[in-house]
Amino acid sequence: MFAVLKTGGKQYKVRTGDILRVEKLDVAPGATVRFEEVMMLGGDAVVVGTPAVAGAAVEAEVIDQVKGEKVLSFVKRRRKHSSQRTRGHRQKLTLVRVTGIVAGPAAPAAAG
Numbered sequence: 629m630f631a632v633l634k635t636g637g638k639q640y641k642v643r644t645g646d647i648l649r650v651e652k653l654d655v656a657p658g659a660t661v662r663f664e665e666v667m668m669l670g671g672d673a674v675v676v677g678t679p680a681v682a683g684a685a686v687e688a689e690v691i692d693q694v695k696g697e698k699v700l701s702f703v704k705r706r707r708k709h710s711s712q713r714t715r716g717h718r719q720k721l722t723l724v725r726v727t728g729i730v731a732g733p734a735a736p737a738a739a740g
C-alpha cells in the first residue's frame with residue numbers, strides 16, 4: 629500500500645518504512661508526526677481524494693533535523709566593475725521515517 633501526502637507545499641509518494649526529507653517541522657527528534665493531508669491511497673483499490681482523502685493519515689517518526697546541500701547563486705551585472713555577488717543557501721529539512729498508513733473510511737466509487 630502506498631499514499632501520496634502533501635506537506636511543505638510538496639507532494640510525496642510514500643510506503644511504510646520510507647525515509648523522507650521534508651521541509652522543516654518544529655518537532656524534536658524521536659517524536660511522532662501525523663500527516664493528515666493525504667491526496668491518494670493506493671494498493672488493491674485506489675482512492676483519490678477531492679482534494680484529500682477523508683479520514684486518511686500517514687504516521688511517521690522524526691529521525692533528525694538536518695540541512696540540505698548548499699545552493700550558490702552568482703549575480704554579475706555586465707557594465708559595472710564592482711557589481712558581483714555570491715549568495716549561498718542551505719534549506720533546513722526534517723528526516724522522517726514512515727511508520728504506518730491509516731486508511732480512512734471507504735470513499736464512494738467515482739461515476740463515469
